Amino acid sequence: MPSALDLPSASQASPPAASRPAAHGWAGVGEQLAGRLARLDIHRAEDLVLHLPLRYEDETRLTPIAVARPGFPAQVEGEVVSCEVTLRPRRQLVARVRDASATLVARWLNFYPSQQKLLAVGSRVRLFGEVRGGFFGDEMVHPRVRRVEADEGLPEALTPVYPTTAGLGQGTLRKLIDRALASSPLDDLLPPAVCAALHLPSFADALRALHHPAPDADPVALEQREHPAWRRMKFEELLVQQLSLRRAYNARRARGAVSLQPRDELTAALLAQLPFRLTGAQARAATEIAVDLAAVHPMQRLLQGDVGSGKTIVAALAMLQAAENGYQAALMAPTEILAEQHWKKLAGWLTPLGLHVAWLSGSRRKREREAELERLRSGEVLLAVGTHALIEDPVTLPRLALAVVDEQHRFGVRQRLALREKGAAGAGGAGEGGPGLRPHMLMMSATPIPRTLAMTHYADLDVSILDELPPGRTPIRTRLVSDARRDEVVARLRTACREGRQAYWVCPLIEESEALQLQTALDTFETLTAALPDLRIGLLHGRLKADEKSATMAAFAAHELDVLVATTVIEVGVDVPNASLMVIEHAERFGLAQLHQLRGRVGRGSAESVCILLYAQPLSQTGRERLKVIYENTDGFEIARADLRIRGPGEFVGARQSGLPLLRYASLEDDVDLIEPARALAGQMLRDMPQAADRLMARWLGGREALLRA
Structure with a gap:
């Protein structure tokens, strides 16, 4: 479903190669290092600035060896009194480090000759790691080690630990990020009144607090991302998401589509012959869709309703509106069973009205299938139902004005796009990116979307909700x-x-x-x-x-x-x-x-x-x-809220299918109080501060806003 790219995440799928910057070297970064950074979705200095720590280590103080607590990380400093490679019980590097209070054993099961040289007897070193009880007393296994001078001072800030990848050490990342902080523009792009109302620090202050927190910074607030600096980053992230989605929504409304005016003849006949009456929710959704179809810009609407709420009849009324205007409508479902059920229902309702509903699936005989394809190609048949077979090359829908996708999250981004492009030769105009008209699109989902998700990841869509079940359904x-x-x-x-x-x-x-x-x-x-x-x-x-x-x-x-x-x-x-x-x-x-x-x-x-x-x-x-x-x-919305909490938004929205990387820092559960202010400010900035909005989106998205869900 079309939606602007959310903020990229190293844990999510990377953008398509055609849109992703190539891993060439850039200012101060060679090609090999650039390739490793690209695996973290870092392609420029601005991306380094926004590559925020996972956690922090306190290297601002030294702990005497004698009082280091087992099970907790500590930094100790002392003289190496012995260092040797032992072969039993396995080959390992073992060093003993002594300070004024006690001696500590340090062991490395995998090591380099350079480490052994670093731990020469008589040298002074600092070790950082977790102390634990060993066979020969307290020990550290695989601690971080570096040689120091006897009078060398301690760092003045907590040490950040960043998300990284193979071949890219923390030391290298820290140097790159510090250099980017010194060279990148960190000017504030938000209205001061908004920052004051939400108690947010400036952008520059927030970044410095996160990359180099002071020794007295609240470690719990930093670790749990509740520190004001974290809230500033989360708010900007949500704001950029809202700006991107709002722009995608406005861009679609600027395009052209076939205006499908409501005509009551066949619609009234269908409603009269149904063995049931529409629920209030069905009637409301059908009216919302009918108004959208009559507009001269393409509809992009999500019809969501709980299991059994009657989405199919609402889709049938929309498809009938296209047919009444002499245009084609196609419904695509992810499985053969679901597609066949839809076809049988639509055929049962619409065949008595004189409309043939084509059925396209891999199971049909070749002769029957080719006959249906020819009737669709000629425009004789206006309605089609099928599985992925609908988007295969031989299928041509020259007068396609409405594409309906059921269980839309089960289709990949290209599949949803391909159905819409089936109208490129006729009602759909010149296809995606061309000057012609585009088909309307109606997506359906039986998985209700929690409010926070609707306000963020689906904010670029118009949504109709079926919130009541037809009468006669038993609990x-x-x-x-x-x-x-x-x-x-x-x-x-x-x-x-x-x-x-x-x-x-x-x-x-x-x-x-x-x-x-x-x-x-x-x-x-x-x-x-x-x-x-x-x-x-x-x-x-x-x-x-x-x-x-x-x-x-x-x-x-x-x-x-x-x-x-x-x-x-x-x-x-x-x-x-x-x-x-x-x-x-x-x-x-x-x-x-x-x-x-x-x-x-x-x-x-x-x-x-x-x-x-x-x-x-x-x-x-x-x-x-x-x-x-x-x-x-039994309430689908309550179940969906729990599902979002348990699984997270990535699995819930089908990120792998949508091509949509997720928010890295903001949480839809913990930061709900920031979503509404971000929505309000997005509208204000696009209207009154377009240049600031451009710069903010460039800072976070780096030209990747063009990646839209289909």
């Missing part, structure tokens, strides 16, 4: 059951099926993994078939051919199967109202979003539904926390 009861009580669960399943209901049994793997020792779908299928010979049991997993998956799902939907043993291919898109029991094997291994999605496969009819979470002991702390959250909550 789902959740049960936590130990794996030791499996027989009771099988008995419960037998009872439900004999009463005419159906059940899912979900497993995390297809084949046995020696590492995880998980129950598998194949094993479970065989076990249940033997234990329940009177029931019709089917098997569904990702390695089946597309037509086999489709046939199995059709049989289950037609109640030709009582139990469906499956992997997570049924996570989304499966809608069988008669299924009232969900058993999830090894639930502790699933993420919260998956558990919530799987639980939402039941509770779609009038019968009381139950989701049984089978777990194996011992439970990890994270596994226990996830199960507690899913057991206590």
Whole structure:
């Protein structure tokens, strides 16, 4: 989804090679060193200035050897009284250092000849490391060591420890950063009134406090990033994110798109024939989308709603608005099962209105597929549903005016972009970057987005929320059951099926993994078939051919199967109202979003539904926390907030799929009080201080703002 680049992180995927600066040498940095710095996403002096410490070490004081506390880092100074290479129990360098209070053993299991030379008997050295008890008394293993003169003074500031990479030592990084601090402009670009209101130090003072904190600086505030200097950096980081997102939003609104005016004929006919009435939330979202589609700039809207909230009918109304204007609309889903479910629903609703819905998937016969492609190419067919097959080269949508992407976080940046570019020859104009018109884009997600995430990573989108479920949906009861009580669960399943209901049994793997020792779908299928010979049991997993998956799902939907043993291919898109029991094997291994999605496969009819979470002991702390959250909550937004807290924003937004590096310093959980002021100031700066906004973004992004999510 289009969004300006957030702040780069060494732990996240690097920008695409075409946009990333080459690892050539730059002022005072040779090519080899530049290559190592590039692995940390450092390409210029300004990046060094913003490469902030992970933690600090206190080398401002010396500790007498006799009072150094085991288990704590300390700096000691003394004379080397012996140094030798021993061969037992393994080859190592062992030195003894003595001060006026005691003697300390220092050992290096891996060492260089230069270290041995440094520790010549009679030399005076300082050691920094953690003291621990050893066979011959207190010792330090692999301490940092350097030779000193007898009257050499101590540093006046805490020593920073930076994130680094192989071949790049702390000493080299410190020298480079100090040089960059001395040569880079550190002028303040924020309005003084904002800094005063938020109690933020100046940019220069904040950087100096973080790179060279005073000995009396609060170490806890520094370590936990609560120091005012850290808050200044976090605020600037959030502000730059907001500036970048706001600019991306404004740039899209300056482009052209086909204006799809609402026409009531087919829409009224569709609403009249539906066997249900739209909820208030569905009607509101449909109206918001209809207004966007009528605009002359491309819509970029996210439709989010909990499991079962009815997103498909809202998407159908949007696609119908395109068709009523004589333009094409395409819906892309990440899995064949989900795409086929969408196609069946859309075809059921729209075929009676005289509209053909093309179905593009790898499972269709070649002749049928080519016939559909030709009808789309000619513009005869206006609506299409498919998987990744929609973005393959032979597919041409010359009058594409609306692209719908379901479960958008499952698609990579290029895949989402490719669907939009399918309209390049017609309604989409000259394609990305060209002068023509662009298709509207509607993205859908069944994973509700917490407010802090919506205010930051999704701030460049318009959002519609389906916050109510259709009437008739029954609440789902959740049960936590130990794996030791499996027989009771099988008995419960037998009872439900004999009463005419159906059940899912979900497993995390297809084949046995020696590492995880998980129950598998194949094993479970065989076990249940033997234990329940009177029931019709089917098997569904990702390695089946597309037509086999489709046939199995059709049989289950037609109640030709009582139990469906499956992997997570049924996570989304499966809608069988008669299924009232969900058993999830090894639930502790699933993420919260998956558990919530799987639980939402039941509770779609009038019968009381139950989701049984089978777990194996011992439970990890994270596994226990996830199960507690899913057991206590059915509200998708509350589950999403907990998921964000447990996993962090990287996994939650699918950063690997979005091409979106995450915030390095600000935390969406701890720094929520800074988000709203950053949003407000971003608007003010773009309006009243555009040059300051440019310089601020250049400082943090270094020309990488052009990297947008698609």
